[in-house]
Amino acid sequence: MRRAGRAAIDVVRGALIGFAETIPGVSGGTIALVVGIYDDLIGSAGHLLRGLALLAVDGVRGRGAGRARPHLARVRWAVVIPALVGMALAIVVGARILAPLVEGHPTLTRAVFTGLILASLAVPIRLVGRWGVREVLLAVGAAVLAVVVTGLPAGEIDHPAAPLIVLAAAVAVCALVLPGVSGSFLLLAAGMYAPTLAAVNDRDLGYLALFALGAVAGLAAFVPFLQWALENHHRVTLAVMTGLMVGSLRALWPWQSDDGGLQAPGDDLGLVLLLVALGIAIVVVLLVVEARLLRRREATPEEQVARATADDAEAESR
Numbered sequence: 001m002r003r004a005g006r007a008a009i010d011v012v013r014g015a016l017i018g019f020a021e022t023i024p025g026v027s028g029g030t031i032a033l034v035v036g037i038y039d040d041l042i043g044s045a046g047h048l049l050r051g052l053a054l055l056a057v058d059g060v061r062g063r064g065a066g067r068a069r070p071h072l073a074r075v076r077w078a079v080v081i082p083a084l085v086g087m088a089l090a091i092v093v094g095a096r097i098l099a100p101l102v103e104g105h106p107t108l109t110r111a112v113f114t115g116l117i118l119a120s121l122a123v124p125i126r127l128v129g130r131w132g133v134r135e136v137l138l139a140v141g142a143a144v145l146a147v148v149v150t151g152l153p154a155g156e157i158d159h160p161a162a163p164l165i166v167l168a169a170a171v172a173v174c175a176l177v178l179p180g181v182s183g184s185f186l187l188l189a190a191g192m193y194a195p196t197l198a199a200v201n202d203r204d205l206g207y208l209a210l211f212a213l214g215a216v217a218g219l220a221a222f223v224p225f226l227q228w229a230l231e232n233h234h235r236v237t238l239a240v241m242t243g244l245m246v247g248s249l250r251a252l253w254p255w256q257s258d259d260g261g262l263q264a265p266g267d268d269l270g271l272v273l274l275l276v277a278l279g280i281a282i283v284v285v286l287l288v289v290e291a292r293l294l295r296r297r298e299a300t301p302e303e304q305v306a307r308a309t310a311d312d313a314e315a316e317s318r
Helices: 002-021 028-033 039-063 068-073 079-103 106-120 123-129 133-150 162-176 183-189 193-202 207-231 233-251 271-300 301-317
Strands: none
Touching: 002 028, 002 233, 028 039, 028 271, 039 068, 039 079, 039 207, 079 106, 079 193, 106 123, 106 183, 106 233, 106 271, 123 233, 123 271, 162 183, 162 207, 183 193, 183 233, 193 207, 207 233
């Protein structure tokens, strides 16, 4: 019974992460941190990828699964499987809710997304720690690059070619590794957000299969690299990611022409600013909750007992 209850909780945790991944600006990695399964998911992904790679290589050479078995055994299946189920269900539901909003109210939805991303910048900025000249220059260079890339014509984005689908998925899946970076935001900046939502809603199995292929390729190629970069060049990596997020805000300017050209603010400026503030508030609440959970997790047992005692005393006084 206890195991079933834990599985149900992990399904809910995965659902929160999955729903976050459908909203540009809200990082699934940040939500994974908030709900307490980030380390389990990332660690399990690393062991699973290494185990499958060894299994494939050793299988061809006739060496069996001896080297792969220890890695596969270290995957937290009891956490990963329920979380993946929750993520899949939430992505389907989230896509159904967001697709008509993005299509019918592009200015207003871009306003909310802008607020979400502006507030999310606090995560990588904070994780960099001390910003030196090197970090600032790297961030500025990455921001300029993102502005140029997001300003390029979208082309035949309504019917993206197979290589573009695979590439977009491979890049977007990297956001699961780095809290503060939104995978759906990367899709939005690349012009692939709307067609991907449509594919989920229409059950376009061909598109989804290509997207899944790109996601697996991205995990296999980028996750080990990003883990290495974060471990060995932590501040530099986060500075570059911060710059990319800042520059890509160009794609979310609320007032745009049909071909993506930037326009002056319209008569709905007040409503747009209100929605930007709403997006900021949503992320601020999530970050405050994350900070409190992390403080509780990092506290010593004595500190946790003292905190619980203080909370009980405060509750009784009320």
